[in-house]
Amino acid sequence: MRSPIASTDSWSQARAAATSPRPWPSRSSGRPTVACRSCWPAGARTHRCSTTPTAVSAPRCTCSPPGCTVQARCRRSRPGSGWRSVWPREFPPPSCFREGEHMADPANEVSVSKELKFYDENRVRLSDVETLAELQQDILRASFQRGAVQLESGVEQPYFFEKYLMVARPTILRRIARFLAARIPAGTDRVAAPTLGAVAIGTAVSLESGLPLAIVRSGQGDKRRGRAVEGGLHPGEIVVLIEDVVVTGQRALRAVEELRAAGVEVGLVVSVVDCDRGAAAEFAKAGLDYDPLFRSSVLLPEGVS
Numbered sequence: 001m002r003s004p005i006a007s008t009d010s011w012s013q014a015r016a017a018a019t020s021p022r023p024w025p026s027r028s029s030g031r032p033t034v035a036c037r038s039c040w041p042a043g044a045r046t047h048r049c050s051t052t053p054t055a056v057s058a059p060r061c062t063c064s065p066p067g068c069t070v071q072a073r074c075r076r077s078r079p080g081s082g083w084r085s086v087w088p089r090e091f092p093p094p095s096c097f098r099e100g101e102h103m104a105d106p107a108n109e110v111s112v113s114k115e116l117k118f119y120d121e122n123r124v125r126l127s128d129v130e131t132l133a134e135l136q137q138d139i140l141r142a143s144f145q146r147g148a149v150q151l152e153s154g155v156e157q158p159y160f161f162e163k164y165l166m167v168a169r170p171t172i173l174r175r176i177a178r179f180l181a182a183r184i185p186a187g188t189d190r191v192a193a194p195t196l197g198a199v200a201i202g203t204a205v206s207l208e209s210g211l212p213l214a215i216v217r218s219g220q221g222d223k224r225r226g227r228a229v230e231g232g233l234h235p236g237e238i239v240v241l242i243e244d245v246v247v248t249g250q251r252a253l254r255a256v257e258e259l260r261a262a263g264v265e266v267g268l269v270v271s272v273v274d275c276d277r278g279a280a281a282e283f284a285k286a287g288l289d290y291d292p293l294f295r296s297s298v299l300l301p302e303g304v305s
């Protein structure tokens, strides 16, 4: 049964867009690109999302732009994970799109004839570089806020990355975890994250990498029974610190001090965003390598620095 929200018009438009011979922009190979943002199975680090839509369904969101409504079942997604949305890359999801809205909703499923298997032979996989560029855009859309702010560290910045809006979105968090986990060197025993915001990312990286997690209580006077680090650390472990947004790097450095005081070795800090305020030099002084996923010099929109 088709969703009652879809109008006949939008359904016809979606169908027409879906069946047109070249629905998405071509790459140099002349083949269309399909990018699914939602179906990397956890733990499959080398698996890139490559979906084969087998059916289309009517849009439930009436303000979706035409052509932006194709739904696909990911062949490799876990059984029962239902339907996933695939957005043509030139159209971001409309602002009213709620992630997961379409998933596992049999009422939204439409069976179609074989002619609509239009990607089968033509799909291509996105490279890591393309996936990272896409993640960059999604992070900007989800969490970048323009406007001067005085940060807790005293730094004045003309923008703010609201990290809680990054970690609140599973499709963003999953990709962040995948890329950060890929930065963890072999031989690492554990990942660690300071409270509060980085804990969600640390947990996701722990799930992705299979490494146990330590949580560093970063608030003043926040120790529980005198313990600043939770998670059952063993002295001598090699630990990578995960941070969300790094500005001065002071919070990460405090966390590293706590970890070292607990007897573990920390040689690397990874973060999602580095705001280019000199943290890298501070980390180097403390004997730490530093590997942010995005530097603000690359990430920020034009005109913001």
Ligand SMILES: O=P(O)(O)OC[C@H]1O[C@H](OP(=O)(O)OP(=O)(O)O)[C@H](O)[C@@H]1O
Residues within 6 Å of the ligand: 152, 153, 163, 195, 196, 197, 198, 244, 245, 246, 247, 248, 249, 250, 251, 252, 279
């Ligand atoms: O100048 P820096 O030391 O690099 O600080 C920047 C970090 O501090 C912030 O945490 P916040 O104080 O908002 O704590 P929270 O995670 O508990 O919200 C936030 O996570 C920033 O990433």
Ligand SMILES: O=C(O)c1cc(=O)[nH]c(=O)[nH]1
Residues within 6 Å of the ligand: 151, 152, 153, 159, 160, 161, 162, 163, 164, 245, 247
């Ligand atoms: O310095 C911070 O607290 C900070 C900066 C920023 O851009 N984003 C954030 O979540 N915290």
